[in-house]
Amino acid sequence: MIRYIGRRLLLLGPLLLGITFVSWAAIQLVPGSSDYFQSLVLQYPQITPARIAALRAEFGMDKPPLVQYLHWFWSILHLNFGYSFAYNVPVTYLIGTRALNTLLLSVTSLIAAWAIAIPLGIYSAVHQYTVTDGVLSTFAFVAISVPSFFSALLLLYAAFWTHALPLQGLQSANFDTLPWWGKILDEAQHLVLPTIALGVFSVGGLMRYMRTNLLDVLRSDYMRTARAKGLSERRVIFRHALRNAINPLVTLFGFELGGLLSGAAFVENVLGYPGLGRLVLQAVLQKDVFLVMGSLLMGSVLLVLGNLVADIMLAAVDPRIRYD
Amino acid sequence: MSQDAAAAPSAAGRLDQPRARTPLELAWRQLLRYRLAVVGGVVLVCLYTAMLLAPFLAPYALDYSDRSVFYAPPVGVHFVDARGRVHLRPFVYAYRVVDLSVPQYALDTSRTYDIRVFVRGAPYRLFWLIPSDVHLLGVDPPARLFLLGTDQFGRDLLSRLLYGSVISLLIGLIVVVITFPIGMLLGGIAGFYGGWIDNVIMRSVEVLAAFPTFYLLLTLASVLPPTLSSGARLFMISAVFSLVGWGGLARVLRGIVYGVREVEFVLAARAAGARDFSVIVRHVLPSTTSYVIVAATLTIPGVILGESGLSFLGLGVQEPSTSWGLLLAQAQSIEALTQFPWLLIPGVMIVLAVLAFNFLGDGVRDALDPRQRST
Numbered sequence: 127m128i129r130y131i132g133r134r135l136l137l138l139g140p141l142l143l144g145i146t147f148v149s150w151a152a153i154q155l156v157p158g159s160s161d162y163f164q165s166l167v168l169q170y171p172q173i174t175p176a177r178i179a180a181l182r183a184e185f186g187m188d189k190p191p192l193v194q195y196l197h198w199f200w201s202i203l204h205l206n207f208g209y210s211f212a213y214n215v216p217v218t219y220l221i222g223t224r225a226l227n228t229l230l231l232s233v234t235s236l237i238a239a240w241a242i243a244i245p246l247g248i249y250s251a252v253h254q255y256t257v258t259d260g261v262l263s264t265f266a267f268v269a270i271s272v273p274s275f276f277s278a279l280l281l282l283y284a285a286f287w288t289h290a291l292p293l294q295g296l297q298s299a300n301f302d303t304l305p306w307w308g309k310i311l312d313e314a315q316h317l318v319l320p321t322i323a324l325g326v327f328s329v330g331g332l333m334r335y336m337r338t339n340l341l342d343v344l345r346s347d348y349m350r351t352a353r354a355k356g357l358s359e360r361r362v363i364f365r366h367a368l369r370n371a372i373n374p375l376v377t378l379f380g381f382e383l384g385g386l387l388s389g390a391a392f393v394e395n396v397l398g399y400p401g402l403g404r405l406v407l408q409a410v411l412q413k414d415v416f417l418v419m420g421s422l423l424m425g426s427v428l429l430v431l432g433n434l435v436a437d438i439m440l441a442a443v444d445p446r447i448r449y450d
Numbered sequence: 451m452s453q454d455a456a457a458a459p460s461a462a463g464r465l466d467q468p469r470a471r472t473p474l475e476l477a478w479r480q481l482l483r484y485r486l487a488v489v490g491g492v493v494l495v496c497l498y499t500a501m502l503l504a505p506f507l508a509p510y511a512l513d514y515s516d517r518s519v520f521y522a523p524p525v526g527v528h529f530v531d532a533r534g535r536v537h538l539r540p541f542v543y544a545y546r547v548v549d550l551s552v553p554q555y556a557l558d559t560s561r562t563y564d565i566r567v568f569v570r571g572a573p574y575r576l577f578w579l580i581p582s583d584v585h586l587l588g589v590d591p592p593a594r595l596f597l598l599g600t601d602q603f604g605r606d607l608l609s610r611l612l613y614g615s616v617i618s619l620l621i622g623l624i625v626v627v628i629t630f631p632i633g634m635l636l637g638g639i640a641g642f643y644g645g646w647i648d649n650v651i652m653r654s655v656e657v658l659a660a661f662p663t664f665y666l667l668l669t670l671a672s673v674l675p676p677t678l679s680s681g682a683r684l685f686m687i688s689a690v691f692s693l694v695g696w697g698g699l700a701r702v703l704r705g706i707v708y709g710v711r712e713v714e715f716v717l718a719a720r721a722a723g724a725r726d727f728s729v730i731v732r733h734v735l736p737s738t739t740s741y742v743i744v745a746a747t748l749t750i751p752g753v754i755l756g757e758s759g760l761s762f763l764g765l766g767v768q769e770p771s772t773s774w775g776l777l778l779a780q781a782q783s784i785e786a787l788t789q790f791p792w793l794l795i796p797g798v799m800i801v802l803a804v805l806a807f808n809f810l811g812d813g814v815r816d817a818l819d820p821r822q823r824s825t
Binding site: 144148387389391392403428 | 755758782797801808809
């Protein structure tokens with residue numbers, strides 16, 4: 127097991143190298159279009175070309191592109207992600223909390239989605255072809271068809287008229303004056319809307335997978351054996367079928383995480399949630415090159431680590447997987 | 451070959467069946483049996499027909515605006531007028547401004563305006579070719595036929611939804627047309643040759659898959675020059691989707707191709723001296739057809755969602771052209787959203803189109819590729 131994890135970690139090296147290269151290349155694709163310093167002229171017409179050249183030299187942006195990349199890569203190895211032009215602070219400073227917020231949102235959505243989808247999927251499979259199954263399956267289809275920005279808008283609309291929940295952000299204005307339990311409660315309240323908006327999509331997909339997997343397992347021979355030896359239906363389903371049907375869902379975890387991170391970008395923008403997706407959007411709009419590259423890198427690191435965790439979890443729960 | 455196949459079942463007593471059905475016919479019958487897929491297909495036919503006829507069906511032109519009635523609610527269609535008289539022809543009332551600062555409108559019930567059919571209005575070209583100025587529905591001014599209300603510039607939401615459907619519905623097809631040849635070819639090459647070519651292609655796929663798709667889309671869309679014409683922009687956005695999206699297809703196809711490259715008919719083709727490229731394209735890739743068709747029907751809704759998302763955030767389609775995502779972006783502020791909820795209708799259209807494609811795609815998968823069947 128430890129060797130398996132070690133080998134997986136070793137493979138991460140080249141992958142991360144590729145990720146840094148794509149993060150860098152993505153904004154170089156159209157030459158000049160992501161030149162922050164040239165765009166300053168529009169903002170501040172009085173700025174002189176000499177000043178622009180000086181700024182560019184200060185950030186090392188006057189060198190040939192490939193040299194810039196190597197320079198950036200070298201500083202990443204020292205955990206220095208460069209400097210944000212627009213905010214005038216190190217990128218690391220901006221990304222850290224934002225990435226944690228996005229992770230918090232994704233994980234709460236994931237937990238909520240699993241908690242809802244798995245029981246519903248089981249119910250649907252056990253009651254296959256009943257009216258309830260039909261209704262649940264149709265609901266699952268609708269759920270995977272609703273983009274997260276639309277579900278966020280709908281929730282915003284509902285929350286505005288019911289006055290039940292805070293609409294925007296992650297913290298209230300008086301957050302700093304609250305006691306520690308008040309702070310937790312405050313953030314939890316703010317998390318409800320984005321969690322639902324983001325989770326709806328996953329619920330649909332997970333429900334369908336759970337139903338399909340369980341139906342596959344229920345048709346297998348060892349289920350007939352289990353029933354034949356007189357086990358109660360409850361024991362057959364929960365003890366024998368479920369454990370085998372859930373395993374494939376663990377592999378979905380990584381896939382889900384990618385979707386959640388992408389979906390979170392919308393929810394964050396609609397609900398003003400201070401996460402990585404919102405940061406990326408602001409950064410690309412402001413042509414804040416280092417911030418864009420840093421956020422892209424951070425987003426994919428979250429995803430890659432999530433996949434790694436999923437693989438290790440799968441290896442741990444499924445004895446059929448051999449790690450050597 | 452079909453004659454041998456036909457002989458067997460009829461010999462077995464199935465005399466009512468004059469000949470064997472081709473696999474395509476079987477798949478089609480299977481598809482028709484799947485009710486939700488049929489519903490999805492019918493919805494899609496309606497949506498695409500409406501898209502083609504958009505300028506005719508839309509009461510107003512894309513750039514029409516009446517700034518005196520901005521944020522007007524949907525005008526109601528009536529049959530009974532204020533004096534209780536029943537009209538056979540549906541009619542509307544003209545808007546009357548109550549308070550422009552909110553804004554708030556009432557209906558002027560003193561006069562009715564019949565909804566007419568085939569009225570002359572703004573000129574347009576049907577199917578981008580035939581010049582015409584006949585619109586399906588219309589009313590006489592000063593009444594306005596704003597069946598779904600207006601936006602902040604007094605533009606008719608229904609007309610803009612119809613015009614916007616062109617981009618929203620076409621982009622999925624365009625992206626499939628660009629992505630699939632690339633993904634099929636690269637997947638085919640990787641699976642067919644193996645070795646270092648396989649390694650390079652598959653490692654690139656892995657790197658692409660390591661990014662949250664939307665972050666990459668966002669970044670790539672943001673570097674598109676703002677000066678592009680709307681047609682060029684649509685093409686560039688499609689190119690961005692293809693650049694990000696070819697990987698998943700290539701990976702699966704590589705697996706399938708890897709499995710068939712040692713099969714007799716491939717070996718025979720190679721032994722007969724066919725060039726590698728023609729072996730891949732003419733002998734190996736056809737065995738992936740059913741997977742490709744299924745993947746295509748399920749890729750389109752994803753692209754529709756992606757384009758809506760980009761446009762929603764202001765990085766996709768730009769004014770003056772429009773798409774459903776861009777129309778929904780007008781509902782982004784809490785004030786607009788809560789006071790003028792009809793601005794959410796474009797979102798309903800997105801859900802409808804995506805849902806229809808998902809229904810259809812699921813049915814197509816069941817019909818063509820029973821191994822992947824989701825029961």
